[in-house]
Amino acid sequence: MKTILAREHIIARSTALTVELFAIFVVLYSLFTLGIGTLRVPGSGLWPLLIGLTLAATGLVEFFSTSHSLAEDEGFTPQSWISVFGLISFGIVVAFLPITGLILPMLLASFFWFHVLGKEKVVVSVISAVLCSFGMYYLFVGILGVRLPSDLIGTLLI
Amino acid sequence: MESLIALGHGFAVALEPQSLLAVTVGVLIGMAVGVLPGLGPAATIAILLPLTYTLSPEAAIIMLAGIYYGSMYGGTITSVLLRLPGEAASVVTTFDGYPMARRGRAGAALGVSAVGSFVGGVVSVVGLIFLAPLLAKFALRFGPPEFAVLGVMGLLLVIYLGQGSPVKGIISAGIGLLVATVGFDLITGTARFTFGTTDLMGGLDFVAVVMGVYGVGEVLLSLEGSKTGSIIKTKLRELWPSRLEWKASAGPIARGTGIGFFFGLLPGGGGLIASIVSYGVEKKRAKDPSRFGKGAVEGVAGPETANNAGSTSAFIPMLVLGIPPNAVLALLFGALLVHGVVPGPQLVVDHPGIFWGVIASMVFGNLILLVLNFPLIGAFVQILRIRPALLAGFILVIALIGVYSLRNSLFDVWVMLAFGILGYLMRKTGFDPSPMVLAVVIGPIIEESVRQALLMGHGNATIFVTRPISGIIILLTVVIVAIGFLTRRRSKVRMAAAAAMREDVPEKEDQPTE
Numbered sequence: 251m252k253t254i255l256a257r258e259h260i261i262a263r264s265t266a267l268t269v270e271l272f273a274i275f276v277v278l279y280s281l282f283t284l285g286i287g288t289l290r291v292p293g294s295g296l297w298p299l300l301i302g303l304t305l306a307a308t309g310l311v312e313f314f315s316t317s318h319s320l321a322e323d324e325g326f327t328p329q330s331w332i333s334v335f336g337l338i339s340f341g342i343v344v345a346f347l348p349i350t351g352l353i354l355p356m357l358l359a360s361f362f363w364f365h366v367l368g369k370e371k372v373v374v375s376v377i378s379a380v381l382c383s384f385g386m387y388y389l390f391v392g393i394l395g396v397r398l399p400s401d402l403i404g405t406l407l408i
Numbered sequence: 409m410e411s412l413i414a415l416g417h418g419f420a421v422a423l424e425p426q427s428l429l430a431v432t433v434g435v436l437i438g439m440a441v442g443v444l445p446g447l448g449p450a451a452t453i454a455i456l457l458p459l460t461y462t463l464s465p466e467a468a469i470i471m472l473a474g475i476y477y478g479s480m481y482g483g484t485i486t487s488v489l490l491r492l493p494g495e496a497a498s499v500v501t502t503f504d505g506y507p508m509a510r511r512g513r514a515g516a517a518l519g520v521s522a523v524g525s526f527v528g529g530v531v532s533v534v535g536l537i538f539l540a541p542l543l544a545k546f547a548l549r550f551g552p553p554e555f556a557v558l559g560v561m562g563l564l565l566v567i568y569l570g571q572g573s574p575v576k577g578i579i580s581a582g583i584g585l586l587v588a589t590v591g592f593d594l595i596t597g598t599a600r601f602t603f604g605t606t607d608l609m610g611g612l613d614f615v616a617v618v619m620g621v622y623g624v625g626e627v628l629l630s631l632e633g634s635k636t637g638s639i640i641k642t643k644l645r646e647l648w649p650s651r652l653e654w655k656a657s658a659g660p661i662a663r664g665t666g667i668g669f670f671f672g673l674l675p676g677g678g679g680l681i682a683s684i685v686s687y688g689v690e691k692k693r694a695k696d697p698s699r700f701g702k703g704a705v706e707g708v709a710g711p712e713t714a715n716n717a718g719s720t721s722a723f724i725p726m727l728v729l730g731i732p733p734n735a736v737l738a739l740l741f742g743a744l745l746v747h748g749v750v751p752g753p754q755l756v757v758d759h760p761g762i763f764w765g766v767i768a769s770m771v772f773g774n775l776i777l778l779v780l781n782f783p784l785i786g787a788f789v790q791i792l793r794i795r796p797a798l799l800a801g802f803i804l805v806i807a808l809i810g811v812y813s814l815r816n817s818l819f820d821v822w823v824m825l826a827f828g829i830l831g832y833l834m835r836k837t838g839f840d841p842s843p844m845v846l847a848v849v850i851g852p853i854i855e856e857s858v859r860q861a862l863l864m865g866h867g868n869a870t871i872f873v874t875r876p877i878s879g880i881i882i883l884l885t886v887v888i889v890a891i892g893f894l895t896r897r898r899s900k901v902r903m904a905a906a907a908a909m910r911e912d913v914p915e916k917e918d919q920p921t922e
Binding site: 261262265269273276279284285288289290291292293294295296297298301302304305308309311312315325326327329330332333336337340341343344347348352356360363364367368369370374378379381382383386390394396397398399 | 459462575576578579582583585586589593595596598600601624627628629631632795796797798800801802804805806808809812813816818821822825828829832836837838839855858859862863866867868869
């Protein structure tokens with residue numbers, strides 16, 4: 251229990267520190283790069299400066315706050331690795347989109363999501379992956395006429 | 409009279425085949441996402457927004473609005489049957505809805521909820537018809553100081569009346585306000601936070617940001633699968649409430665309508681606050697408050713009515729003032745902008761078809777929801793059987809295609825991914841992303857108004873307090889924040905008491921599902 255609480259405090263403090271550093275950057279950027287002008291003729295940095303100062307103040311309050319209990323969905327668990335792998339695979343799909351088009355990376359990534367991350371049976375995963383890649387491509391490009399980067403497989407279909 | 413003639417025109421728009429199809433599809437999708445815990449109306453509207461580009465602006469907004477109030481009906485089903493609130497505003501329904509279900513009165517709870525929601529929704533629409541044009545005329549007197557103060561008030565109230573920590577809420581809103589400043593400053597022509605990147609010159613696309621925070625962020629959370637549904641075989645008994653239950657529900661439905669309508673009008677309002685207040689009022693009025701938390705039908709009827717009435721009247725500040733009162737309506741605001749329609753006092757005059765068409769469609773939407781509610785309850789509950797990973801795959805591909813197709817820009821897709829990570833991390837660290845999303849939308853309005861007001865006042869910042877309307881708005885904000893702070897503390901105590909009572913419900917009673 252103590253370990254969990256300590257971990258919650260570390261996460262909360264790190265988050266508050268990140269906010270604080272970000273706020274300091276915003277304040278400095280607004281002051282020296284953008285320029286704040288005057289109240290009579292406000293510069294482009296005045297509004298970001300006000301936001302930066304608010305963030306800096308609230309970041310400090312959050313840093314020194316003592317109650318850091320996280321709700322049901324919050325906090326990192328071993329299950330959070332699933333999200334990390336899901337995110338990386340989605341990033342790979344986006345990276346390959348201009349090279350191979352949508353279908354091939356989506357087919358592979360969705361099979362990975364369904365079978366590996368979702369622990370679905372192979373047959374269910376294959377059918378769902380085909381629907382998720384070929385099916386969605388056909389729906390959006392073939393029927394709805396949405397324009398996507400040229401697709402290695404899609405050009406053979408439509 | 410003028411309003412009624414315009415409403416007639418609105419009904420003509422709402423009765424067009426495309427509009428009828430849009431409202432039907434919208435409320436059905438809304439009901440389905442209301443059932444699914446995790447995927448709320450905001451995420452769904454964000455994901456489906458690009459699909460509406462091919463529709464007329466009227467049909468697009470009618471469909472998206474249908475998703476919003478349809479989700480309020482859907483959220484009730486799982487709250488009552490499984491104690492799983494599909495969306496935030498249904499949390500209160502679990503207090504008495506679930507104990508009712510355990511006593512074999514699930515059908516009655518759902519029946520009362522459906523009828524209450526219908527009454528609340530339709531009466532709110534009537535209020536909308538008469539109040540909105542009056543408010544629009546009044547809002548024509550607003551200048552930059554009033555809009556600046558209204559925008560800040562909206563943000564503050566979303567933070568203070570919301571569920572999370574106010575400090576974290578301010579941080580979330582601050583990040584949103586900064587996101588809105590990226591790109592060219594329209595007044596001075598200076599590039600802000602672009603770091604020499606041409607892709608950032610035009611600013612971060614709202615749809616990409618929102619789809620990242622809500623779409624990708626929610627999907628990543630759902631992959632962890634903390635709230636998966638179990639296999640359910642639904643066989644509801646006695647779908648219609650008894651005469652006694654109707655009698656007990658009549659008062660709460662009437663009061664819930666009034667409470668919901670009022671709280672929906674407030675910035676930060678909408679269904680959630682309205683339902684909490686209604687629950688408190690009904691418990692206070694009850695002869696035997698100890699029944700609450702153990703299956704009191706009044707505890708379902710009042711909050712459910714208030715929830716739907718509040719969701720409907722919340723359209724007034726968004727359509728009439730151009731200030732969305734919560735994150736879901738911020739998305740609808742963004743959707744209107746995407747379709748080239750600027751919400752605000754001029755909307756009634758410039759786009760009467762959209763304004764009155766959306767209002768008229770709500771009557772049909774509520775009617776469809778009432779009629780479909782009973783026969784489709786069983787089918788909707790089965791949606792919970794869909795595994796999160798399967799749903800995630802389809803949502804991600806729709807989000808990817810939707811964001812790319814917006815401007816044929818791969819950069820926007822990366823923006824969506826980056827904000828997906830931010831949205832996920834925010835939830836994991838206890839930050840509510842709603843103030844951020846709202847701030848992204850109303851940030852430019854507030855900034856422009858603040859700067860114009862300062863120019864008007866020749867650099868004198870007291871212009872915000874000395875003008876009567878903006879001064880009154882500031883005073884109201886202070887009062888509401890104070891009341892909100894007090895009721896928040898009291899409702900926390902009440903909820904804890906209700907939760908404690910819920911635990912005491914006997915286990916041996918009839919099961920609603922088998």
